[in-house]
Amino acid sequence: MICAPKTDSSARLLRVTFAAALALSAAGCSTLESLNPFGGEKYETKLLPEEPADEIYDQGLARLQKGDSEGAAKKFADLEKQYPFSTHSRKGLIMQTYAQYQGGQYDDAIATAQRYIGLYPSSPDAPYAMYLAAMSYYNQVPDISRDQERAEKALSLFVSLVEKYPKSEYTEDAKYKINVTRDQLAGKEMSVGRFYLARKNYTAAVNRFREVLGKYQTTRHVEEALYRLTEAYLALGIVNEAQTAAAVLGHNYPDSQWYKDAFALLKGGGLQPNEDSGSWISRSFKKLGLG
Numbered sequence: 428m429i430c431a432p433k434t435d436s437s438a439r440l441l442r443v444t445f446a447a448a449l450a451l452s453a454a455g456c457s458t459l460e461s462l463n464p465f466g467g468e469k470y471e472t473k474l475l476p477e478e479p480a481d482e483i484y485d486q487g488l489a490r491l492q493k494g495d496s497e498g499a500a501k502k503f504a505d506l507e508k509q510y511p512f513s514t515h516s517r518k519g520l521i522m523q524t525y526a527q528y529q530g531g532q533y534d535d536a537i538a539t540a541q542r543y544i545g546l547y548p549s550s551p552d553a554p555y556a557m558y559l560a561a562m563s564y565y566n567q568v569p570d571i572s573r574d575q576e577r578a579e580k581a582l583s584l585f586v587s588l589v590e591k592y593p594k595s596e597y598t599e600d601a602k603y604k605i606n607v608t609r610d611q612l613a614g615k616e617m618s619v620g621r622f623y624l625a626r627k628n629y630t631a632a633v634n635r636f637r638e639v640l641g642k643y644q645t646t647r648h649v650e651e652a653l654y655r656l657t658e659a660y661l662a663l664g665i666v667n668e669a670q671t672a673a674a675v676l677g678h679n680y681p682d683s684q685w686y687k688d689a690f691a692l693l694k695g696g697g698l699q700p701n702e703d704s705g706s707w708i709s710r711s712f713k714k715l716g717l718g
Contacts, residue, residue, distance in 0.1 A: 480506060480515035487522060496530025517543075521552045524559050533563035554595035557588045565604055571615045578615075582608040606645070613643035613652075620655060629659045640711050650676060654685040656708065657692060667703055669693065674702035675712055 487502035503526060506519030520543045527536035540560035544553055561584035568578045585601040585608065592598065620635030632655065639652040653676035660669035673689040677700050680686055693699060702709055 477509065480510050480513070483509070484515065484519065484522075487519070487526070491526055491529070496526045497532070500526035500530065500532070500535070517547055517550065517552075520546070521550075521556060524556055528559050528563055533567055536560065536563045554588060554592040554597055557584060557592070558595075558597040558601065561585045561588060561601065561604070565608065568608070568611060571611065571618050575612055575615045578608050578611045582612065609643050610646045610648070613639050613646040613648040616643070617648050617651060617655075620652075624655060624659060627662070629663045632659045633663075637707075640708065644712070650680050650683045650685040653680075653708075654689045654692075657689040661692065661696065666698065668706060668708065670698060670701040671703045671706040671708050674700035675708055676700075678702070679712065 483502055483505050487499045487506075490496075490499035490502060500523050503519040503523035506513075507516045507523075510516050510519075520539065524536050524539040524543060527533075527539060537560045540556040540563070543550075543556040544560075547553060550556075561581050564577045564581035564584065568575070568581060582605060585605045588595065588601045589598055589605070595601075616635045616638045620632045620639075623629070623632035623635065636652040636655050636659065639646070639648050640656075643649070653672045656672035657669045657676070660666070660672060670693065673686070673693055676683065676689055677686045690700060704710075
């Protein structure tokens with residue numbers, strides 16, 4: 428039969444393998460140990476003692492006092508890693524936000540603040556987290572010649588802070604910053620509007636000045652916007668709107684130099700300020716009780 432040779436062959440292979448294993452064992456157990464990733468002192472698992480949360484927090488404060496904002500932020504972040512979903516974790520997260528803000532790491536501060544608000548919306552420190560996020564955008568607002576996305580985001584957060592936490596200690600400053608950012612955004616619109624006006628693209632200019640009247644009526648740019656509308660509409664031959672812009676300007680800002688200039692501009696064309704109550708300009712002012 429052909430089965431016997433296979434059995435003998437298998438038996439021999441088994442004896443050879445077993446003998447080799449015995450020889451390897453006898454020759455040097457250390458060789459086997461070196462192949463075992465779980466053997467020997469080199470791979471010994473040690474449990475390090477947990478550092479008390481108070482100590483980590485104090486270390487973060489100490490680094491803040493030394494001006495090491497980045498190091499402080501890392502220490503406060505350790506609280507969330509080692510004590511997740513605890514009071515220490517919550518305290519560490521708001522302090523991490525503050526440390527990042529202090530160190531000028533504004534994008535990191537914004538992200539951390541948003542995490543804090545998402546995790547702890549009812550916390551007493553939630554208004555502070557929102558304020559730090561808003562200020563992080565606010566401190567990065569460029570001059571009006573550049574994109575104003577950060578000014579828009581700062582404005583949005585300041586408005587949310589006032590609406591959601593009207594009694595917060597940060598509300599008053601938020602209201603002030605709202606006025607500043609709105610003025611900044613209005614200034615950007617005016618800058619672009621003047622650019623179009625200088626190039627005789629009057630329709631595009633009107634659209635920009637219209638944005639100022641529609642969104643930023645409480646800013647210092649409104650007077651000039653009304654004058655520029657008078658100028659642009661006259662150039663377009665839309666006399667009725669030009670007269671209305673000048674009339675609304677004179678009604679709301681009678682002592683303004685911009686009104687004097689608008690009046691002179693109309694007079695040069697044999698016209699007078701005359702408000703059309705059906706005009707979008709008149710309606711937009713009446714909505715705010717300014718007309």
